[in-house]
Amino acid sequence: MSALDRDDPSLDRIGAFSDGVFAFAITLLVLSIRIPHPTDADAAQGLLSLLAQQWRTYLVYALSFMNIGINWTNHRMMFSTFKRADHTLVWLNLLYLMVGVAFMPVPTAVLGAWLGDPQNQVTATVFYGASAFLGGLVYNVVWWYGAYCAKLTSAALTAAKRRAHTLAWAPAPLFAIALTAVAFGYPGLAVAGYVTVVFAYVLPLPRLLAMVRRRSDWRIKG
Secondary structure, eight states: OOHHHHTOHHHHHHHHHHHHHHHHHHHHGGGGSOOOOTTSTTGGGOHHHHHHTTHHHHHHHHHHHHHHHHHHHHHHHHHHTBSOOOHHHHHHHHHHIIIIIITTHHHHHHHHHHTTOTTTHHHHHHHHHHHHHHHHHHHHHHHHIIIIISOOBOTTSOHHHHHHHHHHHTHHHHHHHHHHHHHTTOHHHHHHHHHHHHHHHHSOHHHHHHHHHHHHHHHHHO
């Protein structure tokens, strides 16, 4: 790899800007949590009661914090495989940051506020799931463009590693849209599904998939 490939300023600037958007979005999530004050109209309920009433907000905050954190980790991993960037990749990345990162505090606040409301929790859960689906879909578009269409990846990325990343990231929007469909009938189950998916992606999926594939290849050759 040449010095130009290693020090491509466009990749450096994309990474720095993206990190800033991730940091800003993940910080905004905390604003969905209400801080009770003695002068509030419902202060007579007591501080402990007011804090406990927000358990749904805490749950959704943790869910979105981990979700954005996982996306940040995967985003850095994805761009570490690229040796250069082009104009289209820059704009696709901006689209991903807009819909999949910077926007997520909005459905997070909505779901935290309305989860448990009999008349509106379906709408809130579907809104959250649809936002997660759109973000996951655009993320995969960025990856497919860079890795397959424009061939921007470095020579160090083998076909097996590229396939492992693809297999790890491609199911995310499918899970999100499936759980969004579940939300129309069972919003609580859909939220539990969102949490399960986040826990699944905490694992190093590309590495695990590559390991499983290597073992399968060894068995076939043996």
